Amino acid sequence: MSQLRLPTLLAAAFAALVSFSSQAAQKDHFSVCWTIYAGWMPWEYAGSQGIVDKWAKKYGITIDVVQLNDYVESINQYTAGQFDGCTMTNMDALTIPAAGGVESTALIVSDFSNGNDGIVLKGEGKTVADLKGMNVNLVELSVSHYLLARALDSVDLTEKDLKVVNTSDADISAAFNTDEVQALTTWNPMLSDIKAKPGVTQVFDSSKVPGEIMDMMVVNTQTLKDNPALGKALTGAWFEVVGLMSGKSAASNAALEHMAKASGTDLPGFQSQLDTTKLFATPREALDFATSAQLPDTMRKVAEFSFQHGLLGEGAKDTSAVGMSFANGVTSGDKTNLKLHFDPSYVRLAAESKL
8 A cells, every 4th residue: 555645645536537527427338446355355256257247237338347456556546537436445435535526435335344454463462552662564544544543542542652654455464574563453364364473462353343444345426326227236246246155055155265265365264254254144234234323423433533644635624524425314524525425225226126
């Protein structure tokens, strides 16, 4: 993830404005991007096994599903208009495209991290309090940074009590192998590999803040408005794969084996990552979460963290700078600047078998 994140964000936002006229129109070809993470491997399967193609054909469109290797770069490319949709967390959706002026919609809140993100230290018997005075490597201004802040809150420490060292997700595993790095915050699959090393203690993880780190498929709002077929096809494909994953058949096992291999691990390793991911197994489960009172409350916490770290834009005067909308007419922040929408209408169609 880029050390030049905010300048990159501004450049991406400018590029997005330039490309807006080409995005905001009816069309029949789309592209979405994703990066490797347990909760997003169903997109790899849906793309490589023709499931996205099948659903896209049903609605008379085509959709390319593209893997990128750098997480923040994938969001920057989406923000710049190079993709119609992108997998990202709730915080990053707020602080990159939405804060950059690109109106975006959380089409599917697919899961939340329930242990998939964690903080580890070298040494046995360590605790969160041992972070005081240390360097902590993480992807700065990401959900890892948010998780660190929530962990520090639990022991009455603040970020002033340590030093954050920005480290790309592509480099963080290798960094931990060096003597210089003693503590880090990251997510799976890197987290699982690091925890498995001898003499390593995990001192905090996302199961301590359930429902706060969400994984989503985010799409450009105007593109979705002009092309509801995109939302229907992506939602249909997603829940077909998730339904297959939760089955007990040979086909279900083969699908999980495929995803495990594609993510760089074996089936037991992949299953252990799924065990710490609260993946919504049915459209109804996803709909219940997307329409819950918890979601707006969580996003207010995220907005507060984001404002404190200067992630809501240079002109942001308070946590309400970037408006958000939710189910049932609920809004948060500036109603005249609604840039992030949690719209469960397509998931509702899936729950009601109307796709």
